[in-house]
Amino acid sequence: xxxxxxxxxxxxxxxxxxxxxxxxxxxxxxxxxxxxxxxxxxxxxxxxxxxxxxxxxxxxxxxxxxxxxxxxxxxxxxxxxxxxxxxxxxxxxxxxxxxxxxxxxxxxxxxxxxxxxxxxxxxxxxxxxxxxxxxxxxxxxxxxxxxxxxxxxxxxxxxxxxxxxxxxxxxxxxxxxxxxxxxxxxxxxxxxxxxxxx
Amino acid sequence: xxxxxxxxxxxxxxxxxxxxxxxxxxxxxxxxxxxxxxxxxxxxxxxxxxxxxxxxxxxxxxxxxxxxxxxxxxxxxxxxxxxxxxxxxxxxxxxxxxxxxxxxxxxxxxxxxxxxxxxxxxxxxxxxxxxxxxxxxxxxxxxxxxxxxxxxxxxxxxxxxxxxxxxxxxxxxxxxxxxxxxxxxxxxxxxxxxxxxxxxxxxxxxxxxxxxxxx
Numbered sequence: 581x582x583x584x585x586x587x588x589x590x591x592x593x594x595x596x597x598x599x600x601x602x603x604x605x606x607x608x609x610x611x612x613x614x615x616x617x618x619x620x621x622x623x624x625x626x627x628x629x630x631x632x633x634x635x636x637x638x639x640x641x642x643x644x645x646x647x648x649x650x651x652x653x654x655x656x657x658x659x660x661x662x663x664x665x666x667x668x669x670x671x672x673x674x675x676x677x678x679x680x681x682x683x684x685x686x687x688x689x690x691x692x693x694x695x696x697x698x699x700x701x702x703x704x705x706x707x708x709x710x711x712x713x714x715x716x717x718x719x720x721x722x723x724x725x726x727x728x729x730x731x732x733x734x735x736x737x738x739x740x741x742x743x744x745x746x747x748x749x750x751x752x753x754x755x756x757x758x759x760x761x762x763x764x765x766x767x768x769x770x771x772x773x774x775x776x777x778x
Numbered sequence: 779x780x781x782x783x784x785x786x787x788x789x790x791x792x793x794x795x796x797x798x799x800x801x802x803x804x805x806x807x808x809x810x811x812x813x814x815x816x817x818x819x820x821x822x823x824x825x826x827x828x829x830x831x832x833x834x835x836x837x838x839x840x841x842x843x844x845x846x847x848x849x850x851x852x853x854x855x856x857x858x859x860x861x862x863x864x865x866x867x868x869x870x871x872x873x874x875x876x877x878x879x880x881x882x883x884x885x886x887x888x889x890x891x892x893x894x895x896x897x898x899x900x901x902x903x904x905x906x907x908x909x910x911x912x913x914x915x916x917x918x919x920x921x922x923x924x925x926x927x928x929x930x931x932x933x934x935x936x937x938x939x940x941x942x943x944x945x946x947x948x949x950x951x952x953x954x955x956x957x958x959x960x961x962x963x964x965x966x967x968x969x970x971x972x973x974x975x976x977x978x979x980x981x982x983x984x985x986x987x988x989x990x991x992x993x
Contacts, residue, residue: 608821612813619809624801631799633808634953641812641819648820678946707793715790716798735795766787 596660604651615644618661622668628731629672630679639675643668658745665746673724711772718768726761733758881985885931890986892919892944896979899951899969908954920948940985943976 596617602610622643627636647654647664654663719727728747732738733754738746744754801807881889895915899908908916923945932938950969973979 606821608817611817611821615813615816616809619812620804620807623807623809623812624804627801628799633802636801637808637812638949641815644812644816645819648816678942707790711790712793712797715794719794719798731799734791735798762787762791765791769787769790 597656600651600654600660603648611648614660618664619644621661622664625665625668625732625736626672628735629669629728630676635675635679639668639672642671642675646671662742662745665742666748669728669746673728676724711769714769714772715765718765721768722761722764726757726764729754729757730761730765734762881937885926885937886986888919888922888926889940889982892923892948893979893982893986895919896947896951896973896982900966908951913952913954916948916951920945920952923948937985940978940981943972943978944982947972947978 596614599610599614603614619640623636623640626639626643627633630636630639643664647667650667654660719730722730725747729743732743732746733740740751740754740758744751747754749757895912898912923941926932927938927941927945932941947969950965950972954965
């Protein structure tokens with residue numbers, strides 16, 4: 581499968597231990613450098629998980645504020661990118677429970693066309709808009725742990741090793757969650773199966 | 779599912795990778811704006827000592843206030859005559875609608891300020907985008923709300939319920955600042971709907987007046 585490939589190993593080459601030490605000493609420039617190295621992927625993941633620019637912005641901000649406040653607790657056992665992605669996923673998951681109440685009221689406002697714009701620039705077979713929308717809703721409806729795993733793996737190109745580290749689970753668990761997520765999506769799209777074949 | 783279907787499903791997932799909640803291009807991400815907010819919150823002590831100490835004072839006032847409130851409650855419940863008064867006032871302190879324990883002056887004042895801000899909201903938005911100082915005030919109240927939620931006061935189920943509803947509304951108000959979309963009117967209607975459905979303003983006013991009434 582072709583992936584967007586925004587995996588953790590693409591972390592920019594900066595001397596992070598040194599940067600972190602400087603941030604802990606109150607160096608804002610070092611903080612900015614650390615932020616610049618990770619913010620795009622954090623924002624990207626937050627956007628994928630929320631589908632809302634303003635929420636992605638708020639959660640990215642919250643992620644980094646928390647990260648800087650807790651930086652002294654970061655021991656370097658895992659990569660900084662793994663640590664900050666873990667914070668991101670936690671921040672988004674916790675906040676979305678509250679936001680969901682709001683979302684229920686905002687459903688009417690959702691512009692599905694802009695949220696899921698037509699593709700096909702790469703010459704791939706044109707996807708029926710109804711099918712695309714059905715898939716999007718099926719992804720939205722997945723249990724949180726399945727949805728996060730599917731988005732990170734199939735949509736953002738993280739490896740099972742990376743996802744397992746971020747979510748704090750075994751790789752096998754990660755694989756089985758992805759498998760379950762895909763199975764649920766297939767089931768949700770079962771009545772489109774005839775169209776697949778056409 | 780046939781192999782053909784499986785291929786088609788993979789193709790669908792590839793399409794989803796391009797279209798589902800598609801993030802903007804990195805150049806269009808508001809990374810500088812986010813950093814500005816992060817910098818203020820994460821590096822405030824070195825950069826803005828006055829502002830930080832102001833928040834420290836507020837936080838300290840809240841903590842002291844909560845302590846006084848708890849002490850008052852303890853003292854009050856230990857006196858038979860006051861216990862009778864507490865039983866009489868119980869119906870207005872329902873868990874779902876407001877604080878179940880006496881509020882301290884600082885919290886009461888903050889709830890009153892939040893009510894005042896929300897009452898002024900329609901007038902602010904009638905003339906278009908809310909005033910910067912209005913949004914700033916909403917931001918400050920949002921921060922205080924979150925501080926309270928994280929404090930011991932947040933363990934009071936009634937107050938927590940009220941604070942969570944207030945937080946939800948304030949987040950929507952603060953978001954009005956950034957979004958200049960044509961759906962602003964609908965957003966305002968949603969805020970109003972949230973206020974009406976949860977009786978946020980009446981509950982805030984009631985809770986804010988609790989202290990004065992109990993005083």
